[in-house]
Each structure stands twice: as structure tokens, then as C-alpha cells.
Amino acid sequence: MAEDVLQELQAHFRGAVVARDGAPDTTEPRAAWNAMHTDSPAIATRCSGAADVVDAVRFAREHGLLVGVRGGGHSVGGLSTIRDGMLIDLSAMRGVQVDPVRRLAHVQGGALLGDVDRETQAFGLATPLGRVSETGVAGLTLGGGYGNLNSKYGLSCDNVVEAQVVTADGRLLTASADENPDLFWALRGGGGNFGIVTSFTFRLHPVGPIVGFVGTFYPLADLAEVERRWRDYVEDAPREVTSFIVTMTFPAAPGMPDVIHDRPVAIVGGVHCGEPEAGMGVLQPLRELGTPLFDMSQPMPYDVMQASFDAFFPRQTLRAYWKSQYLDVLPDEAIDIIAARASERPGPMSLVNTFHLGGAVHDVGTEETAFPERSAPFLVSFDSMWTDPAQDEAAVAWTRSAWEQMRAFGTGAPFLNFTGLADEPLDAGVGAAFGRNLERLRRVKTAYDPENFFRLNNNVLPLA
Structure with a gap:
């Protein structure tokens, strides 16, 4: 593209406009997370505000450029990278x-979870977000x-009360229950299909600054029995409790006991x-599901707890391919397969x-938001992560094989944010994920x- 054309864009652009020669930009402010996806665009527009986003969209339309969008850059499928364009x-x-x-809380579109937790916890407030603070x-x-x-408190999308969105024709719109309600419905779970959200307004809830936290390490060999007891606990747990099981080979991390160093757990x-004190009593059964190797459970600052898994997801280090499956029930047979697959993961960093x-997630009707999965009590995710490109084919094949086994117990619907892309088309899994909401989403897209x-x-x- 001619230099004078780019200069015209830069002339009234508050952020930087960076033209590339095809080589990765080592000055990139926020690299994409998944090292499998390192494509470089022809032009990067580093927006400083909504007006820059409007100009970038209009410029791309005028010049016929394919557009990719990066907020946190944590897309497992590499959807925040783009080749050319x-x-x-x-x-x-x-x-x-x-x-x-x-x-x-009014949150700009490039914020990370940790940015939100940092500011809201100053007031003892929070909104439901993820489990890795570097996520967008x-x-x-x-x-x-x-x-x-x-x-x-439900899903993140359930707590959005308003969004500012730049649409494909370069307009900046407000989406809420009162303004553009069809767009508001679609944004809450429908992905990045409908525009670029430059800011969200989230509902906040009293949380912390200290919460009850359980982090109990059991031998991986005991997973089947531990997960059976965990299943029985969570099915009757109060709404204040949200719980999960992660299987991994724990690294020799400084400050952690030798008994879990480089050990499958x-x-x-x-x-x-x-x-928090009462909460620790409610959580106590999770610490007694077997014989622990190590137990770091304690009352903990909410924002510290939210960042406790960050070290396992470094940017541009891990190659990743994930697949997930919802389950209406978690029978012993499914748990046995989970345990068997966990013991043969394709590398120590795979999960x-x-x-x-449950709880508030299931209070929302299937068609109240674009996100339709409101009944399954369990989600099983096979998160293969590795570093050697020579392992790509084997790791992807293992993940697909494990997912196929779990399909016998699943609903058939994946969670799209936990879906990797290797040779799949961009609409892979969309029909199964959105179900009867897909037709309405297509109307909003149109x-x-x-x-x-x-x-x-x-x-x-x-x-x-």
C-alpha cells in the first residue's frame, strides 16, 4: 500500500499505524498467546480509543482489507492473529x-481480567470473569x-448491561436492553461476529477482598476416585461455591514443595x-476426597486467587489445541475415561x-442471550499444550481422539472459547454450539x- 495512503490514516489517528514487511513485529505491545498462530498482518492499527477503531474499520472497508481484532490476544484458536490484511x-x-x-464497571475493549479485578477490588466488588488474569x-x-x-453470579456475558460497538459500516453504536436490543442479545455469547466492542459496562457484586479458596493436590493415579467424590459434592454444593478439577504435571516451581515437583497431579x-471463614468450612470436603500430596487451601485475596494459574499460560511459549464437551451427567464410565486420558496426556503441560x-448459569433461559448452554452441569476440556512444532500432528490427533471418546457421554455441543483450530473452517462447531439460537444470530449478523x-x-x- 502506498506510503501516502498510510500517512493519510495516521494523520488523524491517535494511536500508531504500523506497516510490516511480513516479519513478526518484536515491538508488538501484546503478543498473541498461542504460539501455533504467529501470522503477521500487513498493517497493525494500535488504537487509543473508539474513534481510532472507527477510522480503522472505515479505512479497511475502503481499501478492501481483511480485518482481524486483538483484545487480550488469548484466543486458543488464534482468532486474534491475521495473515496480511x-x-x-x-x-x-x-x-x-x-x-x-x-x-x-466501565471497561475498555482491550482490558485484561486482571485490570478489572485490580480496580473493582478496591471497592470490594467483582464481576464474573475467567481464571487466568492475562485473558482479554x-x-x-x-x-x-x-x-x-x-x-x-452467572457468566460474564450475563453481567453486561451495555456495550459500545463499532459495526462493519463504521458506526459507533450503543447496545443495551433499550438501544439496539437485538445487537445486545447477540453480543452476549455470540462472539466477535457483529462488531468491535470498544467498551463494556458490567454489573458488579460484593466479593472479597478475601474469599475461601481450595487448592488441593491429589496423586493423578487417584483421579477416578477423587472425581467421583468431587461430583457428589458439587451436585449439592451451595451457590457460593464454584469448583473444578485440573490434571497436569506440576513443574518444579520455586516455593512449592518437592513432593509435587514434576509430578502428575x-x-x-x-x-x-x-x-471466608465460613466458606472454608463449606469447602472442607474438597480437601478430603482422598489422601492429598499437598494442600494450599486458605482464605485468600480474591485478585491473588484470580491470577494463581497465570504461570501455566505464558504468551508465545505454548502451542495449544483444545476441545471441549458439555455433559448432562458425569457417570462413572465417563470419569474412568477422563482418568485414563489424563494419565496419557501428550506432554506435561497438557491439561x-x-x-x-450450575446455579446462576442455569437461571438464564436458553434464548435470553445468544449463549445457549444453560442446563449441562459439567464441561470436560482436553487442553493439549506443548512447545515443539514437531509434536503438532500427534498432539492434535490425541485431543481429537479424547474428545471423540467423551462424545459418547456429551450433549454434542462444544464451548467455542475452548476450541482450537488446526485445519478446521472458522464456522466449525458453530451450529452445534449455538443450536436453535443460530438462526436468530444469522438474522442479527445480516x-x-x-x-x-x-x-x-x-x-x-x-x-x-
Whole structure:
């Protein structure tokens, strides 16, 4: 593209416009997380605010450029990277403003979870977000948003009360229950199909600053029995409790005991978001599911707990391919397969996880938001992660094989935010994930993006 054309864009652009020669940009402010996806755009627009996003979208349309969008850059499927075309980078837009009286947080589209927790916890408030503080708020929320407060307060998307969105024609719109309600419905779980969210307004809840936390390490060999007892506990747990099991080979991390160094373990995690001392009593059974190797359970600052898994997800280090499956029940036969697969993971950094879902997540109707999965109590995720490109084919094949085994017990619906892309099309799994909401999503897509301008996502196609 001619230099004078780029200079015209830069002339009234507050952020930086960076033209590339095809080589990775080592000055990139926020690299994409998954090292399998390192494509470089022809142009990166590093937006400073909503006006820059409007200009970037209009420029891309005028010049016929394919557009990719990066908020947190934590997409497992590499959906925040783009080959050639234009990357619209929101990583400088990470401001968070808290209204403690109205219990609202205004969050820019490039903010990370840790940015939000940092500001809201100053007032003893929080909104449901994920479990890795380096994750981007936008991608997490637009795809649903599972985390440590779900049972009590629902999904991230359930707590959005308003969004500012730049649509495919370069308009800046407000989406809420009162303005553009069809767009508001679609944004809450429908992914990045409908525009670029430059800011969210979230509902906040009293949480912390200290919460009850369980982190109990059991031998991986005991997983089957531990998970059976865990299942029986979570099915009757109060709404203040959100819990999960992570299986991994724990590294020789400084400050952690030798007994878990480089050892395959099953970590039972749980958070009680009510009064911490009473919460520790409620969580106590999770610490007694077997004979622990190590137990780090304790009352803990909420924001510290939210960042406790960050070290296992470094940027541009791990190659990743994940697949997930919802389960209406978690029978012993499924647990046996989970345990067997966890014992043969494709490398020490790979995870096999089981999450309990319920409470406030299930209070929302299937069609109240675009995110339709409101009944399954369990989600099983096979998160293969490795570092050697020579392992790509074997790791992807293992993940697909494990997922196929779990399908016998699943609903057939995946969680799209936990879906990797290797040779799959961008709309892979979309029909199964959205179910009967897909047709309505396609109508909204047609209304706001009839040419599929925003298509580097879990793509919902406009109506023909």
C-alpha cells in the first residue's frame, strides 16, 4: 500500500499505524498467546480509543482489507492473529472505571481480567470473569465467560448491561436492553461476529477482598476416585461455591514443595465467594476426597486467587489445541475415561479438566442471550499444550481422539472459547454450539454485517 495512503490514516489517528514487511513485529505491545498462530498482518492499527477503531474499520472497508481484532490476544484458536490484511489492536485500550454506588464497571475493549479485578477490588466488588488474569475481557465475555463466580453470579456475558460497538459500516453504536436490543442479545455469547466492542459496562457484586479458596493436590493415579467424590459434592454444593478439577504435571516451581515437583497431579480447585471463614468450612470436603500430596487451601485475596494459574499460560511459549464437551451427567464410565486420558496426556503441560456449572448459569433461559448452554452441569476440556512444532500432528490427533471418546457421554455441543483450530473452517462447531439460537444470530449478523466483514471468529454466516 502506498506510503501516502498510510500517512493519510495516521494523520488523524491517535494511536500508531504500523506497516510490516511480513516479519513478526518484536515491538508488538501484546503478543498473541498461542504460539501455533504467529501470522503477521500487513498493517497493525494500535488504537487509543473508539474513534481510532472507527477510522480503522472505515479505512479497511475502503481499501478492501481483511480485518482481524486483538483484545487480550488469548484466543486458543488464534482468532486474534491475521495473515496480511489489517490487525485492529485494542491492547492500549485497557481503562477501567468503577462506579461503586451503582455497582457498575466501565471497561475498555482491550482490558485484561486482571485490570478489572485490580480496580473493582478496591471497592470490594467483582464481576464474573475467567481464571487466568492475562485473558482479554472482550473475547472471554463475547464467548460467554466461565470463571470462579459462575454459580453465584452467572457468566460474564450475563453481567453486561451495555456495550459500545463499532459495526462493519463504521458506526459507533450503543447496545443495551433499550438501544439496539437485538445487537445486545447477540453480543452476549455470540462472539466477535457483529462488531468491535470498544467498551463494556458490567454489573458488579460484593466479593472479597478475601474469599475461601481450595487448592488441593491429589496423586493423578487417584483421579477416578477423587472425581467421583468431587461430583457428589458439587451436585449439592451451595451457590457460593464454584469448583473444578485440573490434571497436569506440576513443574518444579520455586516455593512449592518437592513432593509435587514434576509430578502428575489432580488439583481440586474451589472458590467460596461469601464470608471466608465460613466458606472454608463449606469447602472442607474438597480437601478430603482422598489422601492429598499437598494442600494450599486458605482464605485468600480474591485478585491473588484470580491470577494463581497465570504461570501455566505464558504468551508465545505454548502451542495449544483444545476441545471441549458439555455433559448432562458425569457417570462413572465417563470419569474412568477422563482418568485414563489424563494419565496419557501428550506432554506435561497438557491439561484434562472437568468444570462444574450450575446455579446462576442455569437461571438464564436458553434464548435470553445468544449463549445457549444453560442446563449441562459439567464441561470436560482436553487442553493439549506443548512447545515443539514437531509434536503438532500427534498432539492434535490425541485431543481429537479424547474428545471423540467423551462424545459418547456429551450433549454434542462444544464451548467455542475452548476450541482450537488446526485445519478446521472458522464456522466449525458453530451450529452445534449455538443450536436453535443460530438462526436468530444469522438474522442479527445480516442486519449489522451482511457482507461478513468480521469473519475471523467462530463465524456466524449472514443469511444469503
